[in-house]
Amino acid sequence: MWKEHYRIGSELIDSQHHELFDRVASFIRAVQEEGAWEERLDQVQATLEFMKEYVVIHFNDEEALQREIGYPGLEKHAAVHAAFREEIRQFAQRVEEEGFDEEKVQEFAARVMTWLIMHVGREDQRIGEFIRSQGGQQ
Ligand SMILES: [Fe+2]
Numbered sequence: 001m002w003k004e005h006y007r008i009g010s011e012l013i014d015s016q017h018h019e020l021f022d023r024v025a026s027f028i029r030a031v032q033e034e035g036a037w038e039e040r041l042d043q044v045q046a047t048l049e050f051m052k053e054y055v056v057i058h059f060n061d062e063e064a065l066q067r068e069i070g071y072p073g074l075e076k077h078a079a080v081h082a083a084f085r086e087e088i089r090q091f092a093q094r095v096e097e098e099g100f101d102e103e104k105v106q107e108f109a110a111r112v113m114t115w116l117i118m119h120v121g122r123e124d125q126r127i128g129e130f131i132r133s134q135g136g137q138q
């Protein structure tokens with residue numbers, strides 16, 4: 001799912017994006033695989049745990065980069081990150097309260113992938129454009 005043209009010119013952020021795409025793709029595979037749901041649940045759970053933590057790390061690093069380079073869209077971008085972090089938190093909470101069910105997790109996996117493609121493919125690309133307009137790599 002990762003594409004080379006997603007690179008924004010920061011080695012750290014680009015490798016985190018790559019990792020995120022890989023993880024979400026394997027999350028979707030785990031969700032869609034044949035076989036008993038109970039048997040796939042472990043991987044689904046582990047990936048969800050990973051995502052919860054990694055998204056926080058990534059958003060923090062990306063916002064730190066924006067601050068460092070004086071990116072003018074930082075505030076707006078951080079608000080978009082916060083909204084998605086909240087969405088993940090709410091989903092995790094719902095799962096905690098109601099348990100994992102296949103349909104709910106499938107819906108969530110699709111939502112995360114769509115969000116990632118839209119966000120990395122658009123909003124994050126503007127950081128790359130800014131870096132290039134400032135004349136280089138970070
Ligand atoms: Fe990002």
Ligand SMILES: [Fe+2]
Pocket residue numbers: 062077081119123124
């Ligand atoms: Fe971002």
